[in-house]
Amino acid sequence: MATNASAIDSKNAAPITVAYEHPWVVRVAHWLNAVAVFVLIGSGLQVFRAFPSFGPKIPQKNFIDIPKLIALGGWLGGALQWHFTFMWIFIGSGLMYVIYQLATGHWRQVLFLPRDIKGVWPMARHYFLFGPKPASAAAYNPLQKLAYTSTIFFGAMSMLTGLVMYKPAQFWWLAWPMGGYHFARIWHFISMCGFVAFIPGHLIMVLLHGWNNFYSMITGWKRDPEYLD
Amino acid sequence: MSEEHSEEPQSKHEGEQDTPQEGDRQASPAEEASAREEDAQEQPVAPRAARRAGPAGEEVRDVTPRERKRMNRRELLKLVPVIAIGAFAIPKLQEPLLMQGLHFSDWASGKLFGRHRLAQTFRNNDVVPFQRFPYNYYDVADPEVDLDKWTLTVEGRVQRPGDYKLEQIQAFPKVVQNTRHVCVEGWDVIGNFGGTRASEFLRWIGADTGARFLEVECVDEYYESIDMATVLHPQTLFCYEMYGNPLDRGHGAPLRLQMPTKLGYKQAKYLDTIRVTNVLQADKRGYWEDQGYSWYGGL
Numbered sequence: 389m390a391t392n393a394s395a396i397d398s399k400n401a402a403p404i405t406v407a408y409e410h411p412w413v414v415r416v417a418h419w420l421n422a423v424a425v426f427v428l429i430g431s432g433l434q435v436f437r438a439f440p441s442f443g444p445k446i447p448q449k450n451f452i453d454i455p456k457l458i459a460l461g462g463w464l465g466g467a468l469q470w471h472f473t474f475m476w477i478f479i480g481s482g483l484m485y486v487i488y489q490l491a492t493g494h495w496r497q498v499l500f501l502p503r504d505i506k507g508v509w510p511m512a513r514h515y516f517l518f519g520p521k522p523a524s525a526a527a528y529n530p531l532q533k534l535a536y537t538s539t540i541f542f543g544a545m546s547m548l549t550g551l552v553m554y555k556p557a558q559f560w561w562l563a564w565p566m567g568g569y570h571f572a573r574i575w576h577f578i579s580m581c582g583f584v585a586f587i588p589g590h591l592i593m594v595l596l597h598g599w600n601n602f603y604s605m606i607t608g609w610k611r612d613p614e615y616l617d
Numbered sequence: 618m619s620e621e622h623s624e625e626p627q628s629k630h631e632g633e634q635d636t637p638q639e640g641d642r643q644a645s646p647a648e649e650a651s652a653r654e655e656d657a658q659e660q661p662v663a664p665r666a667a668r669r670a671g672p673a674g675e676e677v678r679d680v681t682p683r684e685r686k687r688m689n690r691r692e693l694l695k696l697v698p699v700i701a702i703g704a705f706a707i708p709k710l711q712e713p714l715l716m717q718g719l720h721f722s723d724w725a726s727g728k729l730f731g732r733h734r735l736a737q738t739f740r741n742n743d744v745v746p747f748q749r750f751p752y753n754y755y756d757v758a759d760p761e762v763d764l765d766k767w768t769l770t771v772e773g774r775v776q777r778p779g780d781y782k783l784e785q786i787q788a789f790p791k792v793v794q795n796t797r798h799v800c801v802e803g804w805d806v807i808g809n810f811g812g813t814r815a816s817e818f819l820r821w822i823g824a825d826t827g828a829r830f831l832e833v834e835c836v837d838e839y840y841e842s843i844d845m846a847t848v849l850h851p852q853t854l855f856c857y858e859m860y861g862n863p864l865d866r867g868h869g870a871p872l873r874l875q876m877p878t879k880l881g882y883k884q885a886k887y888l889d890t891i892r893v894t895n896v897l898q899a900d901k902r903g904y905w906e907d908q909g910y911s912w913y914g915g916l
Contacts, residue, residue: 407677
């Protein structure tokens with residue numbers, strides 16, 4: 389790797405330690421998915437505006453009034469176009485990520501398992517109540533694992549509940565474990581709420597960890613990774 | 618920082634073997650240490666062949682700023698697939714791209730459709746009371762069809778085109794089914810429907826069932842087109858009854874389409890003309906479809 393040119397370079401500049409934190413597949417999946425999630429939430433809310441209820445049409449009891457400002461697509465047909473286009477990007481990038489994690493074994497770093505439960509509270513205390521930072525040699529702390537794993541859970545949930553709503557005649561049996569066809573719409577909404585809960589926390593943590601950390605999700609390389617101090 | 622590198626024999630990365638520092642390793646620890654001290658005093662530390670890894674086995678390198686820039690640039694270029702979806706933000710491209718997405722979804726929907734797979738049917742107890750089955754119309758609730766003079770006009774790829782009376786359509790065995798009527802808006806009702814299997818009537822009039830579409834025109838100037846696979850589905854009815862009574866004027870008297878494998882807007886009411894065809898007219902695919910809803914509209 390070290391070429392002559394870099395050897396000459398190095399006479400004049402201090403070397404920089406970088407770690408390849410996020411492989412290409414993960415970065416592409418992350419950013420495609422990030423865009424898709426926003427489009428799907430916005431257009432989903434516009435779809436919901438067409439019938440803002442989980443009950444019957446007659447009599448109709450509206451559950452919530454979604455402001456047009458946060459809805460995408462302008463009208464039901466337009467919103468469905470966004471939804472039916474970006475659902476493929478969402479599912480595609482999600483599967484791409486999950487398959488990659490399984491194939492490389494990286495899922496071990498990030499999947500939240502029962503043994504991580506005990507580490508959640510100390511980490512939450514550190515983040516929210518300024519408690520001591522729990523020592524950890526792992527790539528992700530238990531709270532991170534919980535957050536990231538929950539997005540996979542909500543992603544799978546939104547995909548399956550969406551499938552039941554989209555194709556109930558073909559997959560009506562899939563509605564059964566959800567509690568029936570009408571619950572698919574409720575679970576779909578709840579999975580959206582899961583993403584809405586995840587995103588602010590995620591963005592705040594990204595802000596707190598600064599440009600260097602953020603940049604590593606773009607180029608993969610992180611400068612002076614904290615675990616090498 | 619510099620103490621670690623001599624203790625890292627297990628590298629996963631080749632290609633670092635030929636770095637200038639490799640030679641240093643063969644030197645005795647004492648020599649090496651003194652060499653390092655000199656380095657530290659006289660010039661910045663030369664890039665070492667880093668053989669460390671992150672907690673998840675991340676590759677770690679010591680690079681010059683120039684190398685780092687080059688690595689970052691290379692990785693940045695590889696994110697082009699992400700930037701590509703920025704095309705959706707370009708007004709001129711947005712609509713065509715979304716239509717492509719919709720068409721792809723329709724194509725996939727056609728693949729998911731099972732010709733012999735039946736939509737769920739329900740017990741009479743699950744059927745919503747007739748009063749709570751919504752009247753949905755796009756223009757007028759009652760287009761004032763003259764029920765006495767009404768006929769169904771049959772055109773296109775059929776051996777026996779012409780005008781058919783309601784009695785001729787009702788001459789077939791009546792199929793009665795409790796199925797879910799799903800509106801694109803998000804609500805649904807389970808209703809009771811009775812009628813003639815579309816496939817039976819079409820075969821009787823000698824329709825080319827190998828054709829691709831059935832076009833439908835309505836008295837209220839609503840129009841629709843349905844893929845032939847769905848038309849021939851055993852639950853697709855030319856429906857003339859709801860809840861055991863003749864269709865009322867609000868629900869499409871005297872004849873409507875009823876397809877539990879399609880969304881509500883495909884279930885055209887007040888049928889006037891049906892046409893078996895292989896070609897759809899560009900702006901006559903369906904009243905709502907021409908405004909941007911899914912053409913397939915399958916459930």
